[in-house]
Amino acid sequence: xxxxxxxxxxxxxxxxxxxxxxxxxxxxxxxxxxxxxxxxxxxxxxxxxxxxxxxxxxxxxxxxxxxxxxxxxxxxxxxxxxxxxxxxxxxxxxxxxxxxxxxxxxxxxxxxxxxxxxxxxxxxxxxxxxxxxxxxxxxxxxxxxxxxxxxxxxxxxxxxxxxxxxxxxxxxxxxxxxxxxxxxxxxxxxxxxxxxxxxxxxxxxxxxxxxxxxxxxxxxxxxxxxxxxxxxxxxxxxxxxxxxxxxxxxxxxxxxxxxxxxxxxxxxxxxxxxxxxxxxxxxxxxxxxxxxxxx
Amino acid sequence: xxxxxxxxxxxxxxxxxxxxxxxxxxxxxxxxxxxxxxxxxxxxxxxxxxxxxxxxxxxxxxxxxxxxxxxxxxxxxxxxxxxxxxxxxxxxxxxxxxxxxxxxxxxxxxxxxxxxxxxxxxxxxxxxxxxxxxxxxxxxxxxxxxxxxxxxxxxxxxxxxxxxxxxxxxxxxxxxxxxxxxxxxxxxxxxxxxxxxxxxxxxxxxxxxxxxxxxxxxxxxxxxxxxxxxxxxxxxxxxxxxxxxxxxxxxxxxxxxxxxxxxxxxxxx
Numbered sequence: 001x002x003x004x005x006x007x008x009x010x011x012x013x014x015x016x017x018x019x020x021x022x023x024x025x026x027x028x029x030x031x032x033x034x035x036x037x038x039x040x041x042x043x044x045x046x047x048x049x050x051x052x053x054x055x056x057x058x059x060x061x062x063x064x065x066x067x068x069x070x071x072x073x074x075x076x077x078x079x080x081x082x083x084x085x086x087x088x089x090x091x092x093x094x095x096x097x098x099x100x101x102x103x104x105x106x107x108x109x110x111x112x113x114x115x116x117x118x119x120x121x122x123x124x125x126x127x128x129x130x131x132x133x134x135x136x137x138x139x140x141x142x143x144x145x146x147x148x149x150x151x152x153x154x155x156x157x158x159x160x161x162x163x164x165x166x167x168x169x170x171x172x173x174x175x176x177x178x179x180x181x182x183x184x185x186x187x188x189x190x191x192x193x194x195x196x197x198x199x200x201x202x203x204x205x206x207x208x209x210x211x212x213x214x215x216x217x218x219x220x221x222x223x224x225x226x227x228x229x230x231x232x233x234x235x236x237x238x239x240x241x242x243x244x245x246x247x248x249x250x251x252x253x254x255x256x257x258x259x260x261x262x263x264x265x266x267x268x269x270x271x272x273x274x275x276x277x278x279x280x281x282x283x284x285x286x287x288x289x290x291x292x293x294x295x
Numbered sequence: 296x297x298x299x300x301x302x303x304x305x306x307x308x309x310x311x312x313x314x315x316x317x318x319x320x321x322x323x324x325x326x327x328x329x330x331x332x333x334x335x336x337x338x339x340x341x342x343x344x345x346x347x348x349x350x351x352x353x354x355x356x357x358x359x360x361x362x363x364x365x366x367x368x369x370x371x372x373x374x375x376x377x378x379x380x381x382x383x384x385x386x387x388x389x390x391x392x393x394x395x396x397x398x399x400x401x402x403x404x405x406x407x408x409x410x411x412x413x414x415x416x417x418x419x420x421x422x423x424x425x426x427x428x429x430x431x432x433x434x435x436x437x438x439x440x441x442x443x444x445x446x447x448x449x450x451x452x453x454x455x456x457x458x459x460x461x462x463x464x465x466x467x468x469x470x471x472x473x474x475x476x477x478x479x480x481x482x483x484x485x486x487x488x489x490x491x492x493x494x495x496x497x498x499x500x501x502x503x504x505x506x507x508x509x510x511x512x513x514x515x516x517x518x519x520x521x522x523x524x525x526x527x528x529x530x531x532x533x534x535x536x537x538x539x540x541x542x543x544x545x546x547x548x549x550x551x552x553x554x555x556x557x558x559x560x561x562x563x564x
Contacts, residue, residue, distance in 0.1 A: 049562075052404075052407065052408050053407070054403070054404065054407055054408075054561070054562045055561035055563070056559065056561060073412065074410050074411065074412050075410070077408060077409060077410040077411070078410040080408075082404070082408040084404040084405075086401055086404075088400060088401035088402055088404075088405075089402065089405060090307075090400070090402055091400075092307070101299065101303055102405070102409070104299040105297075105299055105409040105410055105411060106409075106410065145405065
């Protein structure tokens with residue numbers, strides 16, 4: 001069996017008395033495009049910062065390509081690229097100067113060609129001062145610096161913040177191409193659509209704990225259905241009590257909407273005794289599944 | 296040490312080095328250009344100075360007014376202060392910001408995700424601090440030496456000049472180490488700059504207070520300025536190994552502690 005490219009075991013981080021992450025376990029295989037989703041403050045950035053050795057864990061361990069993230073951080077960083085959420089490069093440098101500076105940390109052949117190629121793709125003027133760049137252009141610089149050395153693993157923390165939809169599409173296309181060439185992608189975001197578009201597998205983190213790791217498709221196809229019922233008489237909805245009802249989405253007058261994980265036959269059987277005006281059973285969106293896990 | 300980071304840091308801090316070196320050099324040149332006039336009008340000036348309270352002269356570092364008539368004494372009293380106080384402010388501001396600015400400017404995420412260890416970052420950056428302090432001291436001391444050669448009336452002790460220059464450099468290095476140490480303990484750069492400058496001025500103040508008041512004489516030992524002997528005209532003036540040890544030990548200890556903290560600290564942005 002292949003060694004996972006990222007192997008996190010019981011990883012914990014506390015900040016004094018407050019929680020960072022709590023016994024996180026995660027294995028990501030080589031070649032995967034893996035999504036890491038959760039709202040702000042759930043522990044995504046804390047996990048990433050431990051992987052990058054920016055902060056130290058208070059418990060557990062993490063390995064990248066079989067190497068310990070603390071002891072072998074230099075070797076690891078030869079092989080990984082990182083796009084931070086908050087892109088801030090040295091303001092006094094121009095783009096070319098900054099990217100060349102980043103490039104010189106690696107032993108790369110044709111690094112300048114790679115910079116020129118990526119700058120052209122993202123329509124970035126490399127002669128401009130970083131201080132004069134818009135948020136979107138700074139993000140482009142951030143993307144380019146992470147790819148100069150063709151890393152084996154790319155870690156992205158909210159990477160599309162500030163990018164316009166056209167550039168986002170180009171960026172995603174580039175990620176798909178790099179993935180086809182063998183690059184593993186660890187994609188952290190709270191924007192589910194992005195994760196859905198790109199990732200095959202996803203981990204959901206809530207309050208510092210991983211609550212689910214699933215294939216995106218499995219997650220979608222899981223028994224979970226979104227049910228909408230319009231009763232003829234609102235009193236009918238009060239007595240509806242089924243084991244499969246996971247969470248109520250809305251309850252207004254004679255309408256009831258909920259997530260349902262039970263047998264459809266049981267639901268229909270139970271409804272047969274009631275007067276209903278309308279019934280809709282549909283696949284929930286990823287957003288709704290996500291909210292279900294969070295509620 | 297990482298060559299790429301080292302060269303980049305040298306470049307980034309060059310403007311500040313040039314600016315500080317120019318200011319201190321200009322002050323030295325201006326002051327030394329007044330020596331000839333001072334010497335030629337010594338009887339008038341001495342008459343005026345006799346009216347100045349002794350404590351005010353001690354505050355300025357003048358133990359014997361006649362010392363000012365020697366070019367080295369004049370240089371020591373007037374210019375070493377620039378090099379000691381301004382040089383130390385330059386050193387502490389440079390060192391307290393060199394690591395911290397990566398966090399403050401949110402560039403640490405770029406730097407620390409390169410194939411470079413924290414040790415390499417630390418040593419690349421402190422090498423820049425040491426070299427910049429050395430260059431500042433070299434240029435300003437050289438400017439002082441040339442000025443003395445130009446305006447002197449009689450030969451002066453080059454040995455005494457070299458010793459005072461060495462201790463000024465060591466004082467600046469110690470403040471560099473203090474700045475580095477403080478920066479590993481705090482998170483925000485802007486207050487640290489003000490705090491660092493205040494610290495140099497505070498130590499200079501308690502040093503001068505200790506010289507003019509017997510009741511405050513003990514407090515002077517807390518100040519690094521105390522360990523630079525500026526009485527260059529004394530016959531027994533030489534290399535004080537006790538003071539040398541003080542500077543070397545404190546600089547190394549503070550740098551060592553800073554290294555230990557920096558390589559183990561969480562970097563927040």
